[in-house]
Amino acid sequence: MTQLNEFTASEAARVLAAGEASAEDMMRACLDRVGARDDTVRAWAFLDPELALSSARAADRHRKAGNALGPLHGVPVGIKDIIETADMPTENGSDLFRGQRTGRDADCVARLRNAGAVIMGKTVTTELANTNPSKTRNPHNPEHSPGGSSAGSGAAVADFQVPLALGTQTGGSVIRPGSFNGIHALKPSLGLIQREGVLMQSHTLDTVGVYGRSVEDLALIAGSLSAYDATDSFSFGGRRADLVAESKLEAPTPRFAFLETPAWPQADAGARAAIERVVDGLGARCVRENLPSPFDRILDFHATVMAAEMVPYYGPLIDASPDKASDMVKARLAAARKVAAGDYVEAVLARGPINDSLISLLDRYDAVLCLPATGPAPHGFATTGSAVFNGLWTYLGVPCVTLPRLSVDGLPLGVQLVGKPGDDGKLLRTARWLDRELVG
Numbered sequence: 001m002t003q004l005n006e007f008t009a010s011e012a013a014r015v016l017a018a019g020e021a022s023a024e025d026m027m028r029a030c031l032d033r034v035g036a037r038d039d040t041v042r043a044w045a046f047l048d049p050e051l052a053l054s055s056a057r058a059a060d061r062h063r064k065a066g067n068a069l070g071p072l073h074g075v076p077v078g079i080k081d082i083i084e085t086a087d088m089p090t091e092n093g094s095d096l097f098r099g100q101r102t103g104r105d106a107d108c109v110a111r112l113r114n115a116g117a118v119i120m121g122k123t124v125t126t127e128l129a130n131t132n133p134s135k136t137r138n139p140h141n142p143e144h145s146p147g148g149s150s151a152g153s154g155a156a157v158a159d160f161q162v163p164l165a166l167g168t169q170t171g172g173s174v175i176r177p178g179s180f181n182g183i184h185a186l187k188p189s190l191g192l193i194q195r196e197g198v199l200m201q202s203h204t205l206d207t208v209g210v211y212g213r214s215v216e217d218l219a220l221i222a223g224s225l226s227a228y229d230a231t232d233s234f235s236f237g238g239r240r241a242d243l244v245a246e247s248k249l250e251a252p253t254p255r256f257a258f259l260e261t262p263a264w265p266q267a268d269a270g271a272r273a274a275i276e277r278v279v280d281g282l283g284a285r286c287v288r289e290n291l292p293s294p295f296d297r298i299l300d301f302h303a304t305v306m307a308a309e310m311v312p313y314y315g316p317l318i319d320a321s322p323d324k325a326s327d328m329v330k331a332r333l334a335a336a337r338k339v340a341a342g343d344y345v346e347a348v349l350a351r352g353p354i355n356d357s358l359i360s361l362l363d364r365y366d367a368v369l370c371l372p373a374t375g376p377a378p379h380g381f382a383t384t385g386s387a388v389f390n391g392l393w394t395y396l397g398v399p400c401v402t403l404p405r406l407s408v409d410g411l412p413l414g415v416q417l418v419g420k421p422g423d424d425g426k427l428l429r430t431a432r433w434l435d436r437e438l439v440g
Contacts, residue, residue, distance in 0.1 A: 004029035009075050009163040009217040016074040019063075023074030023118055027056035030076050030120060033161045040142050042135045043156035045081040046088050047121035052076070055118045062116075071224055071244075073116030078156050078165035081122040082129050082149075082199035083208070085109055092199050093125040093134060093149070095324040096317055106197025108166060108208055108225050115224040120162050123152030126384060128314060129168060129201060132328045133381045138180060140411055144377040147177030148384030150209075154181040157211045164221050165211045170201050170306060172373075172390025174209030175402045175416060180377035180385065182404040182412030184435075185211050186218040186428070187390075189421045190397030191236035193222065194229040202309035203234060204348070205302075205394050215432040218401065219247035222424065234397075238422040246425025247432055254366035254430045256286040256417075261370055262299050263388035268375030270408035275371050278406070278415055278438070286369060291357050294350050299388055301347040301354075302395035307336035308344040355396050359420055367430045368418040372402040376411035389416065399424045401431040405438035 004026050007015065015021050031049050038044065059074040084090045084106040091097045109119065124136045126149040136151040138144040139159035146155040150167030154177030157165050167174040169187045178185025186209055193208040200206060210221045223243035229235040258279045264272070279286050294301075310333065318325045318333055362368070374386045393400050398421050402414035417434065419427030 005033045005160045005163075007163060008213040009072070010214060010220055012075050012163055013072060013220065017069055023056040023059040024053060026074060027052050027076055027118060027120065030162055033159070037139070037159055037161065041137055041139050041155050041159050041161070043123055043152040043159065043161060045091060045093070045122045045124045045152060048088070051087065052118065052120050059116060059118055070114060070116030071220060072112065075117050075164060076120040076162050077112055077117045077221070078120055078123040078153055078162040079109060080150050080153050080165070080167050081125045082168060083109060083166060084197040085119060085122065088119070088122050090122070093127045093129065096128075096321055104197065107194040107227070107229070109197070111225050111227065117164070123150070123156055123165055125149050126151060127326055127329055129170065129173065129199060130329050131332060131384065132326045133384050138377050140182060140377075144379050144411060145180065145381060145384050147173070147180040147377065149173040150177050151384070153211050154178055154183060154185070157181070157213065158183045163213060164217060167209045167211060168198060169207050169209050169390065169394055170205045171302070171394060172387030174207070174211075175372050175390045175400050175414070176385055176387055178211060178402040178404070179372040179414030179416075180412065183211055184214055184218055184404060185209060185402045186222055186424075187394065187400045188222055188424050189236050189399045191229070191232060191234045192240075192399075192424060193225045194227050194235065195232060196229060200313050202306055202313070204309060205306055207394065215247060215401070215403075215428055215435050216244075219243040219428050236422055241425035243425050243428060247428035249429055251429060253285060254433055255364075256282060256367055256369040257289040257361055257365040258286050259289060259291065259368050259370050261389065261392060262296050263371075263374070263392070266374050266386060266388050267371055268408065271371055271373070271375040271413060274406045274408055274413055275415065279369070287365070289361060291354070291361065295354050295357065297350070298354060298392040298395060301350050302391040304339055304343050304347040305395060306391070308339045311336050351396060355421070358396065358398065362420045367427060370416050370418065372414040372416035376408045376413050393418050397421055399427045401427060403431060403435050403438065405435065
């Protein structure tokens with residue numbers, strides 16, 4: 001019999017809405033799993049069981065009083081610890097913010113609460129959501145990395161400690177942990193989910209993303225969070241689809257464009273072989289394609305933008321208290337300060353032509369198919385793994401999904417799909433089709 005903590009979020013929402021289980025029961029099951037596994041997985045930066053249970057009981061009282069229920073009513077959610085929560089610390093994985101309590105919810109957290117979700121706790125992030133590995137371990141093999149910087153969110157969902165969690169991506173910090181931990185993950189279009197109350201590292205890259213255990217889960221939580229922010233010039237201003245409804249539409253069999261991308265030479269042999277089998281299995285539905293120059297320089301463009309934009313956000317913080325930052329982060333900041341202004345401008349201007357060529361390609365296909373990582377989770381904790389299969393799409397601001405349908409050397413590896421900017425609903429619909437195809 002499936003335990004309550006093992007349900008997908010969509011299943012949990014249906015069970016809770018039908019009164020077949022209480023939010024308190026659901027939360028206790030999740031907390032019991034944390035108690036059994038926390039010494040190994042270490043996914044939580046802050047978790048107060050009584051606060052979590054109190055919030056769950058409040059959700060139960062709301063339902064019993066006959067009040068309107070949100071789509072996530074009673075469902076536990078983990079929040080990456082760079083996203084503000086009114087009733088919990090927000091420490092950004094850094095001694096610079098140790099003990100910080102802002103007393104306010106980020107917009108995305110407020111929207112989760114309005115949808116009825118129960119905020120379970122804060123999940124571990126790497127220092128300032130950057131490259132320094134965290135304490136979290138991969139639940140499939142604790143000798144391997146869970147990825148970064150959304151390490152705790154990815155590991156907690158994978159280990160059945162919470163059905164949903166928020167992450168963020170500036171390079172590959174949503175999709176890569178999704179792949180490494182063997183779960184479903186969505187990095188939506190830039191600005192689909194509001195960033196107010198989220199630690200800023202790069203204003204043209206930072207994207208709030210979501211983790212779940214099915215494509216339906218991703219649509220459910222992302223649909224609850226999608227909102228325009230007039231104060232953010234990078235908030236997506238186009239049509240906002242009903243992601244749940246769009247993801248469930250039955251459409252003609254999709255067609256995929258397989259891109260090796262400029263990161264292909266860095267992929268492990270096992271990862272290449274695994275994705276090649278998917279391409280071959282799809283037959284005529286998947287066509288090998290290439291994008292024209294300057295796509296061949298996109299990895300450098302992303303690295304340049306990420307470095308240059310990190311300096312005004314992190315520079316003053318670290319300069320004010322250098323003793324509270326790691327040598328790794330200080331070294332990365334020092335390197336970022338050497339980025340030439342001309343290189344940054346070139347990288348920003350190159351976005352337009354590359355996005356135009358990608359959109360032209362996707363006028364003929366339903367999604368790009370590619371690797372989500374260079375291979376499975378690396379052994380040891382010197383690194384959180386390479387983001388070269390992710391940063392290029394973050395640079396373009398396009399939506400990406402990873403599906404947990406491959407494995408290499410006994411560890412999970414995802415399949416990444418990429419869509420047009422703002423076409424998140426279609427991407428989820430296409431992902432749902434492929435997810436079923438790969439399982440079948």
